[in-house]
Amino acid sequence: MTRPRSRRGGGRPTIADVARKAGVGAITVSRALREPGRVSEDLRRQIQAAVDELGYVPDPNARALASARAEVFGVLVPSLTNNVFAEVVRGIYDSLSDSPFRIQLGNTHYSGLEEERLLQVFALQRPAALIVAGIDQTPLSRKLLETTGCPVVQVMETGPDPVDMLVGFSHFDGGRTATEHLIETGYRRIGFIGARMDPRSQRRLAGYRAAMQAAGLFDPRLITTTPLLSSVTLGRELLRDALAKMPSLDGVFCNNDDIALGVLFECHRAAIAVPETIGIVGFNDLDMMQAAFPSVTSVRTHRYEIGRQAVAMALAAIAGQRPQQRVVDLGFELIRRESTAR
């Protein structure tokens, strides 16, 4: 009475079909596919022939259920549209496209609570690895990360105390380097302009502050920030605010390149000469910084590489070869351009 099979399934060949055709046990097929080294040359060839002939592809859901481990990388970023994180995701995606691993993407919207919620949801799937942006997880998030039992890579920053592995660069140093460059170029009343002051922006601000204080130039009225989401339009408004507060401003270090572009446009509008009257430095070095007129000095960060490196480390850990260097600093690079060339 039991109908042969594929009562519910779409009639796709299963591992049992392959086993029958190859004249071996199902488990041997399973092994031949996952750990070819543990199956004899002969059988492996037979099995491969049967797989090819039937067009067999393992069912990822059955695999996940049986092995209590899904071939999924959980990826948590604060924004899907911010080009910076889009680049990181692209790096992750590209590095994973030849592997059996899929990506489960989560958008935290810069919210620690949302991150907690997503981490809980992700944990249900027993992912093979987790990649999360930042190092400022809530205590609960941190505990969740520590107890998932899978490799965890925090990305975008460096820091002393990773949950597991860490790939990024120092935002503090980036901010300081950018500011020092302005100082060295001869600017004195250098403002900081920033939107959406997330922890990374805060550290860039701290770097700015350190540089300014070291040069004896620090003045809190030089800082203009807002919690609003960053945009080019906002950059324009913030420069107006900054100039209203401090008309003698002669340079700005911008939180990111969108803001820097807005600042540049506002200078055009107000007929403020760049770099003569005001120098501008951005952060991240998006393509448009090079193309702008005048071109804009920026701190180049290696977002795509961060994604790739994170995957490389996670894959190594999955393969049992956890890299001895668990914190990788990919650094940054100050790209000097016309906006500070006076």
Add this chain to the structure above:
Amino acid sequence: MTRPRSRRGGGRPTIADVARKAGVGAITVSRALREPGRVSEDLRRQIQAAVDELGYVPDPNARALASARAEVFGVLVPSLTNNVFAEVVRGIYDSLSDSPFRIQLGNTHYSGLEEERLLQVFALQRPAALIVAGIDQTPLSRKLLETTGCPVVQVMETGPDPVDMLVGFSHFDGGRTATEHLIETGYRRIGFIGARMDPRSQRRLAGYRAAMQAAGLFDPRLITTTPLLSSVTLGRELLRDALAKMPSLDGVFCNNDDIALGVLFECHRAAIAVPETIGIVGFNDLDMMQAAFPSVTSVRTHRYEIGRQAVAMALAAIAGQRPQQRVVDLGFELIRRESTAR
């Protein structure tokens, strides 16, 4: 000898635990969670109490295996970093965040072959719905989409013959409207500048051509394109190329806003007055078009809304209420700004 349970699983409560605690059969728990209407009020409450107490959450993998249907939306876009598609994905993500559905993202890199490959991989998971960008699938891709047995939404365009459902707008009309605006404003030697000429860009170009021909202004030498990936830097180069070919150029319709921004910067560099000497129109209306100086006229498209609408239609179809209107045109809007205000 059989150890109680959770030999491999991480000891998470299962549906059987809930059933035991609530004093009902496992299947009733399953039903209470999925189709509450089919379980009596009493049991439903009892079961809910047990679920809450144990902190039970269904295992998505087991579910997918048993029901031969994963709670996953497959989403295929040509680029992860292009802001346009990032916005669509964000709309999809936001609309799905309160549902049990996860997102499986695929990046086709503007390649039909890659799209085919990804579609085959996605089909293995028996997704609940598929959302794909564009209407120019290869014949094989189209067949795969038709035979998956799940709702399919094509997005970003309109067209006569959707696989299933379709949400977008007419790129042809967008290109024509932009060009007509330039013509009406008094520009005559209007160029088309475009990078990465994917099918949507081709249709915008066709719209441009139609408008130019209707006005008796068309000249093939006014068209400057490249298959290279679009960027602000490329916009600058392409304007230089266009001007070299056609020094009398007095307007440009740009394929997208990145190109338009590059064109604007090149005008600055070459001291070409905008809008007096050259008028510029972009496409998509990214935030920076409004903030630019001069601000840039652009064709606003509703990317985020496209994502939301696509999910709404897919969810309706999953619920058995396929919308009678299977093609939704969300239109576009010409935003007139300084770059064409002469």
Add this chain to the structure above:
DNA sequence: AAAAGATGTGGTAGCGCTACCACAAATGGC
């Protein structure tokens, strides 16, 4: 040469859930 280990293969028993069917109880029609 016997003992101890390594190697390769297969059988069994689930992983956690839902489809399918069975069946009791409640409802409705005449």
Add this chain to the structure above:
DNA sequence: GCCATTTGTGGTAGCGCTACCACATCTTTT
């Protein structure tokens, strides 16, 4: 009051795969 229907619930049997153990067969050790 009987039969037909509806409603609610549960048992059974998988979904397709892999962990675990068993067990031959082949090596290596002493």
